[in-house]
Structures are given as C-alpha cells and as structure tokens.
Ligand SMILES: NC(=O)C1=CN([C@@H]2O[C@H](COP(=O)(O)OP(=O)(O)OC[C@H]3O[C@@H](n4cnc5c(N)ncnc54)[C@H](O)[C@@H]3O)[C@@H](O)[C@H]2O)[C@@H](O)CC1
Ligand SMILES: Nc1ncnc2c1ncn2[C@@H]1O[C@H](COP(=O)(O)OP(=O)(O)O)[C@@H](O)[C@H]1O
C-alpha cells in the first residue's frame with residue numbers, strides 16, 4: 008500500500024503554461040442530475056470548472072437548466088434526452104462523468120447504456136452514484152478501457168458483491184482485477200485501486216465531508232485533474248487528494264464541509280499546492 012500525502016505529490020501538480028488555452032484543459036462532459044437530483048449535476052460540473060477543466064458541458068434533465076444557468080455561467084448545457092446532441096458531445100469529449108443524481112429508472116438506464124455505447128475508447132470515464140447502482144442491478148458489462156468507478160462502500164457492495172463488513176484490501180483488489188477498471192473506494196482515508204497494482208491510500212479527508220453532495224463534487228475534481236496530466240492514475244490520485252485536502256482546510260474552521268464551499272475553494276488550494284512545486 009502506498010500512502011498518499013502532500014509531500015509525496017509535491018512535484019506533480021499541473022502548472023498552466025503561458026501558451027495554453029481552454030482547449031488545453033479538456034472538453035469535459037458530465038451526464039448527471041435527473042428532475043429529483045439536479046443538485047448533483049450542478050456540484051459535479053461546477054467542481055470540474057473550479058478544478059481547472061477547460062470546457063465543461065452538463066447533460067442533465069431539462070428542468071435543471073434555469074438553476075444551472077443562474078448558479079454557474081461557465082457551464083454549457085445539454086438535454087440528456089437529446090441523443091443526437093449527446094452523441095456529438097461524446098465524440099469530442101476528452102473526459103466524461105456519468106451517474107451523479109442520474110436516478111435508476113428506465114430513462115436513467117437508457118441514458119447510461121447510450122453513454123457506454125458511444126463514449127470514445129480513449130476517453131477517461133468516471134462512473135458514479137446511480138450509474139454504479141444501475142450497472143450492478145442490471146449486470147451491465149463495462150468494457151471501456153479508461154473507466155474509473157467512484158463508489159462509496161454501499162455502492163461497492165452492490166458492484167463487487169463484497170458486504171461492507173467484509174470489504175478489505177485483498178478482496179477489493181481481486182474484485183478490481185475482475186472489473187479491469189480503476190476504483191476509488193470512498194470512506195475515511197479513501198483507497199484508490201487499479202488492476203494488478205498496489206493500492207493507494209489518501210491520507211486526507213474528514214467526517215465533515217459526510218454530507219450529501221461530497222461525492223458528486225469529487226467526480227468533477229477527478230475528471231478535471233485527469234485532463235491536466237498525462238497519466239490516468241496520477242490524475243485520479245491528484246483529484247482525490249485535492250478534494251480531501253481542500254475539505255481538511257475548511258474543516259479546521261467549519262464543523263461541516265459544505266460541498267459548494269469546498270468547490271469554491273479549489274482554485275486556492277490548487278494554487279497553494281502548485282506553489283509548493285515551484286519552491
Ligand atoms: N443534491 C443532490 O442532488 C444529491 C444527489 N445525490 C445522488 O443521489 C443518488 C443516490 O445516492 P446515495 O449515496 O444517497 O444513495 P445510496 O442508497 O446509494 O447510498 C446511501 C446509503 O448507503 C449507506 N452507506 C454505507 N456506507 C457508506 C459510505 N461509506 N458512504 C456513503 N454512504 C454509505 C448510507 O448510510 C445510506 O444509507 C446518487 O446518484 C447521488 O449522486 C446524493 O449525492 C446527495 C445529494
Ligand atoms: N467520515 C468521513 N471521513 C472522510 N471522508 C468522508 C467521510 N464521510 C464521507 N467522506 C467523503 O465524502 C464523499 C462522500 O461521497 P458520497 O457518499 O458518494 O456522497 P454523495 O453521493 O452524497 O455526493 C467521499 O469523497 C468520502 O470519502
């Protein structure tokens with residue numbers, strides 16, 4: 008097991024080059040938020056923007072459009088039932104998130120299957136929340152080579168079949184090898200698994216994060232960081248650490264880490280971590 012702390016990541020934070028432009032930092036598509044869970048789509052997409060994603064599009068239920076526009080002017084919008092537009096967006100995306108607040112009904116399933124069928128093979132794909140539940144319930148085989156699952160322990164129980172009380176690194180690793188995907192197993196000191204590789208443990212995070220929406224925000228942070236470095240494993244590690252480390256800064260002064268406040272703080276922590284690199 009490799010413990011991940013601030014010192015271990017010191018030289019690895021991406022720094023923006025002078026001749027870069029928005030296209031240098033990814034075209035990110037977030038497919039999230041049904042009519043009940045619109046907030047999940049807002050949290051995921053705003054986290055992607057605040058963590059430095061170049062161009063972020065949210066494909067969501069149409070009822071969320073006004074709320075998204077009034078919260079987050081930077082994000083572009085798509086109706087997630089407009090499959091022609093979704094197909095075109097998937098074709099040009101360099102990073103996709105599916106699942107936060109997607110719901111688990113027949114429409115949600117149709118959207119998930121469409122995304123799995125049309126995402127480009129080279130594009131990193133973060134699968135979270137409702138999408139994990141749908142994959143477990145309907146026993147959907149995910150063959151996408153660049154997949155990152157981000158389950159909490161209950162979602163991991165559903166996906167892997169390992170009961171929460173029985174979850175341990177050796178059983179988790181075997182399930183990850185079978186899945187052939189990265190897995191960010193979220194809890195206190197979150198673990199990051201990849202097939203046939205020693206797992207990493209994030210030495211940051213706190214119980215102030217135990218509030219609805221923290222994981223939705225994580226998906227956006229991860230996909231934004233994956234779009235700023237060359238390696239998938241590094242992007243996932245940096246994103247997961249940045250999320251928890253930012254939460255720790257807030258938790259020093261606030262008893263609950265509200266996800267929207269964590270998100271607003273991301274550019275500051277990112278700058279601070281970059282500066283350590285430049286010292
Ligand atoms: N503002 C919003 O729109 C929100 C939307 N959300 C979405 O709602 C959908 C349902 O997600 P939920 O996670 O609430 O529902 P789930 O039913 O998947 O999981 C929650 C249950 O798992 C239990 N659990 C056990 N171990 C856990 C662990 N380590 N971490 C978290 N929970 C653990 C919890 O106590 C709870 O009973 C997802 O698509 C999610 O993205 C939630 O993120 C909440 C906020
Ligand atoms: N007690 C805790 N200690 C550290 N981190 C926690 C704790 N509880 C929750 N978290 C973090 O908060 C996030 C919760 O994710 P998730 O349960 O998917 O939330 P949601 O679906 O409501 O957005 C994860 O990143 C998890 O690691």
Ligand SMILES: [Mg+2]
Pocket residue numbers: 135136159222223
């Ligand atoms: Mg979640």
